[in-house]
Amino acid sequence: MPDPASLHLASAVEHFPYLTLFALLILGGVGLPFPEDATLILGGVLIATGTVEPLPAILVIYCGLLIADFILHSFGRKYGRDIITHKRFHRILSPEKFARLESRFNKRGSLIIVVGRHLFGLRAQLFIVSGVLRMSRAKFILADAFSSLITMAIMMGAGYVGGNSLRVIKADIRSIQHIIAVLAVAALAGYLIYIYLRKK
Numbered sequence: 001m002p003d004p005a006s007l008h009l010a011s012a013v014e015h016f017p018y019l020t021l022f023a024l025l026i027l028g029g030v031g032l033p034f035p036e037d038a039t040l041i042l043g044g045v046l047i048a049t050g051t052v053e054p055l056p057a058i059l060v061i062y063c064g065l066l067i068a069d070f071i072l073h074s075f076g077r078k079y080g081r082d083i084i085t086h087k088r089f090h091r092i093l094s095p096e097k098f099a100r101l102e103s104r105f106n107k108r109g110s111l112i113i114v115v116g117r118h119l120f121g122l123r124a125q126l127f128i129v130s131g132v133l134r135m136s137r138a139k140f141i142l143a144d145a146f147s148s149l150i151t152m153a154i155m156m157g158a159g160y161v162g163g164n165s166l167r168v169i170k171a172d173i174r175s176i177q178h179i180i181a182v183l184a185v186a187a188l189a190g191y192l193i194y195i196y197l198r199k200k
Helices: 004-016 017-029 038-050 054-079 094-115 121-131 137-200
Strands: none
Touching: 004 017, 004 094, 017 054, 038 054, 038 094, 038 137, 054 121, 054 137, 094 137, 121 137
């Protein structure tokens, strides 16, 4: 039986696709169980199937990515090193992991943002650390904006190819069904003709 949450999500995508994509990116970015990569793939599928227009969808998704990432950066800036010492946040960022990241950030902060955005499980931690270490907002946004384009190209591209494949498969299935129907009618007609001739 379908999960009610999945049904609600499917309904939201059907009726409010742009808003749903944006909301999923923001919610996933702040830690709720909506994986960013899955949302990007979904965006590619929706473009391929004609559910959304390419340009508006790309703009909405791009804005959603940047806003979600900037929220994490701002969170780090606001609470600073209290995040490292507070036990509640140890699951997100332990003091040991922060120490390792801090030494690397001091050397290559922008490069770490560009590369780290593609490392599953480390993305949010890096963005928070960039805020804790007071990385310039402009530098963070520029690095993240460039890296996000790469993420979108890869994940939405995969969704677009998959969506097109589904359309081709459906079209092939319909073609096969039509051929089978024609063959069945022809076979039935041939059988009836054969019976008629045999009786004659």
